[in-house]
Amino acid sequence: MNLKDLFPIPDFLNFNNFIVFEPHPDDADIFMDGVIKKLTLKNKNITLITVTNGDKGTYNPEQDEKSLKLIRKEERLNANEILGIKNMIFLDYPDYDLPEKNIIVKEFIKILRELKPEVVFAPDPNLPYEVHPDHKLVGEAVSEAFFFSSMPLIMKDYPSHYVDLISYYLTPYPNKFVDITDTFEFKLKSIKEHKSQFNEENYYKMEIYLKIKNREYGEKIGAVYGEAFKVFTPLHLHTNVDAINL
Ligand code: ZN
Numbered sequence: 001m002n003l004k005d006l007f008p009i010p011d012f013l014n015f016n017n018f019i020v021f022e023p024h025p026d027d028a029d030i031f032m033d034g035v036i037k038k039l040t041l042k043n044k045n046i047t048l049i050t051v052t053n054g055d056k057g058t059y060n061p062e063q064d065e066k067s068l069k070l071i072r073k074e075e076r077l078n079a080n081e082i083l084g085i086k087n088m089i090f091l092d093y094p095d096y097d098l099p100e101k102n103i104i105v106k107e108f109i110k111i112l113r114e115l116k117p118e119v120v121f122a123p124d125p126n127l128p129y130e131v132h133p134d135h136k137l138v139g140e141a142v143s144e145a146f147f148f149s150s151m152p153l154i155m156k157d158y159p160s161h162y163v164d165l166i167s168y169y170l171t172p173y174p175n176k177f178v179d180i181t182d183t184f185e186f187k188l189k190s191i192k193e194h195k196s197q198f199n200e201e202n203y204y205k206m207e208i209y210l211k212i213k214n215r216e217y218g219e220k221i222g223a224v225y226g227e228a229f230k231v232f233t234p235l236h237l238h239t240n241v242d243a244i245n246l
Contacts, residue, residue, distance in 0.1 A: 007140040007235050009175065009233060009246070012184055012231060013178065017114065017116065017119070018039060018044060018117055018118070019047045019115060019120045020032070020046065020049065020121040021051050021121065021138055022048070022051065023051050023132070024052055025075060025236070026054070026076075026079075026191070027076070027135075027170070028121070029070065029187065029191050030191060030206070031220055031227070033079075034085060034180025035183075036085065037180075038178070038182070038214050040085060047087040047088070047115055048087065048088050049089045051090075051098070051138050052093045052095045053069040055068050056095035058114040071176050075197075078193040079190035079191075079194065082186055082193065089111075098138075101141055104133055104137065105144045105148075106155065108141055108144075109145045109148060109149050109154070109158065109225075110155070112163055113161045118164045119164060119166075120142055120163055121168070121170065122138060122139050122143065123138025123144035123169060124168035124171035124173070125138075126171075127172055138197045139243070143237060146166045147238065149163055154195040162234075165232065166231070166232050166237070167229045171230040173244055174217070175230055175231060176228070177221045179221060180218075180225050180226055181226075184224075186212060187210070189230045232246075
């Protein structure tokens with residue numbers, strides 16, 4: 001028996017209840033919209049949680065936080081229309097100014113125990129050279145909440161809930177590729193809604209990047225376009241020296 005058989009990783013596409021956590025109002029679109037659209041087309045239950053309001057996401061000194069936050073919320077909702085996302089939670093933390101991890105983890109544990117997902121998605125917190133603290137913190141906090149949500153003596157006022165899988169998008173160590181050939185166009189369309197983030201020139205570059213990258217992932221499974229994930233059970237996330245290779 002090898003370690004892959006000892007720690008099997010079920011196919012997340014077979015589950016029904018999902019939560020997608022994203023640090024900013026466009027992260028999920030860029031890295032996993034193909035899968036989101038695939039799941040909503042199958043009438044799966046998906047809740048999207050945008051942790052910060054993205055109010056610092058600009059290079060324009062004339063832009064103010066208050067109006068940028070509203071613009072980004074509207075862009076998020078427009079993209080949701082395209083994707084068929086009906087359950088949306090804006091946690092509304094300021095961009096680049098999240099509270100310390102402990103506070104966020106507790107909030108996430110409450111959410112997991114209330115919504116009872118089988119699978120949670122988050123950005124991979126182990127992305128070398130990633131500089132944005134919101135990405136690292138959200139990835140770490142979701143991982144911690146995922147692991148400890150099942151332990152009844154932690155936060156006893158909220159009955160424990162076991163989450164089967166965590167699936168990281170934006171990962172350099174993928175172990176799962178999903179065919180998104182049929183939903184790739186929806187992904188491009190929804191990214192286009194984030195006009196505050198992508199002017200025409202930026203969007204053009206992003207489209208080329210995604211065509212290259214999602215083709216590369218698709219090739220791994222004989223598809224035209226694919227998306228890549230690192231998927232773990234709770235067993236992989238604690239004292240497992242082989243997790244990176246599984
Ligand atoms: Zn982001």
